[in-house]
Amino acid sequence: KAGVTQTPRYLIKTRGQQVTLSCSPISGHRSVSWYQQTPGQGLQFLFEYFSETQRNKGNFPGRFSGRQFSNSRSEMNVSTLELGDSALYLCASSWGQGYYGYTFGSGTRLTVV
Amino acid sequence: DQQVKQNSPSLSVQEGRISILNCDYTNSMFDYFLWYKKYPAEGPTFLISISSIKDKNEDGRFTVFLNKSAKHLSLHIVPSQPGDSAVYFCAAGTYGQNFVFGPGTRLSVLP
Numbered sequence: 001k002a003g004v005t006q007t008p009r010y011l012i013k014t015r016g017q018q019v020t021l022s023c024s025p026i027s028g029h030r031s032v033s034w035y036q037q038t039p040g041q042g043l044q045f046l047f048e049y050f051s052e053t054q055r056n057k058g059n060f061p062g063r064f065s066g067r068q069f070s071n072s073r074s075e076m077n078v079s080t081l082e083l084g085d086s087a088l089y090l091c092a093s094s095w096g097q098g099y100y101g102y103t104f105g106s107g108t109r110l111t112v113v
Numbered sequence: 114d115q116q117v118k119q120n121s122p123s124l125s126v127q128e129g130r131i132s133i134l135n136c137d138y139t140n141s142m143f144d145y146f147l148w149y150k151k152y153p154a155e156g157p158t159f160l161i162s163i164s165s166i167k168d169k170n171e172d173g174r175f176t177v178f179l180n181k182s183a184k185h186l187s188l189h190i191v192p193s194q195p196g197d198s199a200v201y202f203c204a205a206g207t208y209g210q211n212f213v214f215g216p217g218t219r220l221s222v223l224p
Contacts, residue, residue, distance in 0.1 A: 004156070033211055040122070042202060042216035043157070056211045090156055101147055102212070104156030 004105035025093030136203035
């Protein structure tokens with residue numbers, strides 16, 4: 001069964017630009033969560049979508065947004081990129097609400113120059 | 114304010130010996146805990162979990178211990194193997210809320 005697919009794997013953008021990252025969850029998984037990983041900060045929670053609705057949101061500025069489509073695929077958008085947005089962005093899917101462990105994708109490495 | 118802490122950024126262990134990775138949390142509402150392992154250029158992969166109704170869960174070489182009163186959990190790997198070298202994240206959560214991850218501990222198992 002296919003895993004969580006994130007595209008693109010690598011991205012280089014210029015400060016001030018915007019970027020859209022994509023995540024396709026495991027078939028049947030309805031919850032998609034996004035995390036930012038930077039050295040020393042671990043995995044910082046961005047937001048979670050379940051059945052096209054944002055269910056939880058982390059402590060990130062409004063430049064970070066997301067959405068989920070009816071097929072559970074999700075996109076994350078970052079506008080007005082800053083140098084500090086350079087990170088590995090990980091998407092994780094799970095079956096639903098509750099104590100379901102996440103399955104992570106391999107991530108998108110974003111570099112802002 | 115970090116709700117989940119992994120105070121050792123790195124740990125080195127000899128092959129065949131025990132690796133002990135520690136994790137502390139501050140939120141007493143957390144009642145389910147996960148450990149993930151991450152290799153470079155890959156996403157984290159699930160290792161083992163424990164709920165607050167237990168104090169120990171074992172899966173092969175991996176055992177997680179939970180001390181609720183101390184808000185502390187630990188992951189034991191016995192025996193450690195070079196392939197265990199990775200970054201280990203602990204995560205804590207409660208029903209309906211997303212898991213909060215710690216900053217990770219880089220484990221190096223030396224041959």
